[in-house]
Amino acid sequence: MNSAEFGGSVHEAIARIVRILDAPDDLVTRFVSGGDGIPPCAILCIAGLSDLNMINEQIVPSLQQAFSAIGHTGKMSGKELFSLLNKQFLSVQKYKTTQSLDDILVSVLSGDTALFIDGLDQVLLIGSKKWTGRSVEEPQTEALVRGPREGFNESIETNIILLRRAIRDPKLRFDTYRVGARGKKEMVIAYIDNIVHPDLIQEVKRRVETIDIDDAPESGTIEQLIQDSFLSPFPLILHTERPDKVASAVLQGKVVILLDGTPFALIMPTTFASLIQSPEDYYERWHIGSLIRMLRYFAVVISLTFPSLYIALVSFHQGMIPSKLAFSIAAAREGVPFPAVVEAFLMEFTLELLREAGVRLPKPIGQTIGIVGGLVIGEAAVQAGIVSPIMVIVVAVTAVASFAIPSYSAGITFRMLRFCTMLAASMFGLYGIIMTIIMICIHMSRLQSFGVPYFTPMAPFFSRDWRDMLIRAPLTMLAKRPEFMQTQDEQRISDERGGQ
Structure with a gap:
């Protein structure tokens, strides 16, 4: 193990993490040894947050298969064992390596499994999250007569899947952050790379990176910390639990923030007109x-x-x-x-x-x-x-x-x-x-x-955007994205009947 972080051996590394966590009852540690000449391994996870069946049926058997293969060839270093696992025997779909003790602690406390290999200066973090969550249901606060019945839930992974399902664009980006010095909630900034204005995404990232708080239990906390004015009673960031509304905003060149633990996504920038609009306006005929x-x-x-x-x-x-x-x-x-x-x-x-x-x-x-x-x-x-x-x-x-x-x-x-x-x-x-x-x-x-500006497109005046403010013009007249967003790709309807 990396002596700078873990003290030189698997047992010392596990002992250090156990001391940091104060040996909780739900902490699961399992040492796996393959015999002489084979570097020992250890598995660390939290019961209840991690899928123990996956660990017992995929991770441990992968190690045992690798040990059996090594037994025919003789001794092997930690790096060689990792290479063998990576190429042949590790049957999990999602994993990464890290040298940071902080990353290991956050991942384990989030439900991932840490795999330590003696002699390897990295730790494998294997995706094994499993906890009881709410299924995808109809949004409670934004009911529609006509439209999708799916709504976000408290799992950020599910919310990302719903958004990817709505937008199958290879340019759709999800930039991941950790918010909260103690809570360390996972937060994602979503946007379409070749549509959003570069200055907008840079400004959103700048504000997010300045957040310094113990925990962000809900997206409303993020909203209050990054909005332009905390004195105004008007909402300057729109929140929604509808994936179709988020998808429409992203396609307009806006930026969306998803936070783990809440079904409400944040859409920015927001204008007064967007507070009055509903996704159902576009599902019905323009009249x-x-x-x-x-x-x-x-x-x-x-x-x-x-x-x-x-x-x-x-x-x-x-x-x-x-x-x-x-x-x-x-x-x-x-x-x-x-x-x-x-x-x-x-x-x-x-x-x-x-x-x-x-x-x-x-x-x-x-x-x-x-x-x-x-x-x-x-x-x-x-x-x-x-x-x-x-x-x-x-x-x-x-x-x-x-x-x-x-x-x-x-x-x-x-x-x-x-x-x-x-x-x-x-x-x-x-x-x-x-x-x-x-x-x-x-x-x-x-x-x-x-x-x-909050009164856009009234002040400043954008004549083209008035087609989608007081009234909802026919879709053929909404061929271009909102002018005030200054998107990189303006065209959204390529039909020759589309208006300018």
């Missing part, structure tokens, strides 16, 4: 996709401004309400002891509590709490004269609109900003709403995601 997308933009407006408009009109601008509707609202509010702003805040706060309780409770109970609780509390509040029926309708429509936003993080952002617009409307009426929206737009126009 249907455009209508649904415009409906989502309308849902964003409702989610952000509907309660504040009610507050402004009832409190400050009663003259803008049609007479019959004004009389109806006045009759409904008769006997309500609170002003419109207090009424709105009470209902919105109650709705947020119900929504959070529904998420945290077990799924069957959570659905019951969300539906029955909302109906019961709303009806009881109206009967008690605390809120008006109109206010219940406004809050209900706003909640439904917020659920229509595909991105969960974007939906939470608009829910937070809704309280800002409500507060501004309670003080300044419509002028407050307009000023708040202007401030939000100014803030968004200053944001960037990995060098791409």
Whole structure:
């Protein structure tokens, strides 16, 4: 063995690793000897993380076969034994060699098997991971009517397979990193080499390499550490658990990060328009996709401004309400002891509590709490004269609109900003709403995601990309990749009918 790392023998190397790990009960060590003149070997793994059947049925028999072959030829060094195993007897598919003690520890603690050969200055790390994992299931947070039903799971190997299955391009690259000084989670940066802009992939790698943290339990941790601004409430990196959405982003020239232990992949750069888009927009005909997308933009407006408009009109601008509707609202509010702003805040706060309780409770109970609780509390509040029926309708429509936003993080952002617009409307009426929206737009126009302005393609203006923003133009008019991505290969539809 390499004396600098392991002290000179297989037994000393194993003893050193056992001391470092403090001799855990699940650490499996097995010494294999072939007799005089044959270098002894040792196998090291963690029970439960490694496939012991594979070790007993493939690795150990390979060593025994090599020992039998050596017995007919005489003595053999560690390097010669390794060469013999590599060429003839080692029947495993995945292995690598290393001289680093840190690599050995990380691999063993990840489920691989370390094979030590006396006299060899390298250690074989054999892929033998096996632990109970979740199967490939339909994504829970991004349901579609039409589209694939496969979703990422917590195994990064499975997620890479799903992405390779979606994109069979030889230029698809997976750059592997270890994240976390103690957790040492495996992380992969995925992109297509001859499409992505070189500056983008270099910037992503630069930010990833600067991460210095004990552990990254979820991709949200990576997102917070590499995003452009941690003060903005808007998501600057899009997360998804849909392989088809990741494949589409990679084909557009974007970069994706996959982290072991989480089904959520990170897509960068991200624009505001991409938060409103859904993979289903491209699976349906362009008429249907455009209508649904415009409906989502309308849902964003409702989610952000509907309660504040009610507050402004009832409190400050009663003259803008049609007479019959004004009389109806006045009759409904008769006997309500609170002003419109207090009424709105009470209902919105109650709705947020119900929504959070529904998420945290077990799924069957959570659905019951969300539906029955909302109906019961709303009806009881109206009967008690605390809120008006109109206010219940406004809050209900706003909640439904917020659920229509595909991105969960974007939906939470608009829910937070809704309280800002409500507060501004309670003080300044419509002028407050307009000023708040202007401030939000100014803030968004200053944001960037990995060098791409957040309001792209509106500001800066890219006329060609408008075909896939408010509406989804026919596929023949989307012959080129997004202009703002500055990809190396612009063309994605070679049909002569494709637009420019």
